[in-house]
Amino acid sequence: MAGTPSMDDCIRNCTDCHTICLETVAHCLTKGGAHAEAGHIRLLLDCVDICRTSADFMTRGSRFHHLTCGACAEICAACADDCDRMTDDSMMKRCAEMCRRCAESCRSMSSMAA
Template identity: 85%
Template structure:
């Protein structure tokens, strides 16, 4: 049995960029839907995810020696966002967001162990 493949930096940048986009789309969706979807804490966490994904991608794109730090924070925030979106997993849009956040968290967790 072989070890799981470590994502490349390009893969991680793509995951961060995709997560940024999907979370931002989902924020707009949640605000339009209202109710539990639009709770302040949920929206705040999703916006945290949007911002850290963009920052992590930017750090990697420019070759920052500190990318492992932003990726570590990104992994934690994305995992928390996925868990929060899972509370509404009967909604396909929320399931899509949770799945993307989970994929980004895994990718960033692996990248956080690498230094430039």
């Protein structure tokens, strides 16, 4: 299973999502107000960590990757919804789109048997 196009795509999506969410944290803290709300920042950081973890599990061929991918799909979907609340911000829109792409590929990977 390691090295299949869908897994490679998922690893890439997780890595890209990790980066964009980390950039978004910095953006939100600079912007302040609702963007810097503790719950929003915490969710972004949850997304950063689970994306990195899922990518790592898949890269090393862990038989438990379907578990981390399942959690990643849920957290990314929640993060996308949260980012969508701030409709007047292109960075938030970019983050939401990447989180949705990652959630979709992780959902697919989570259904694959180990």
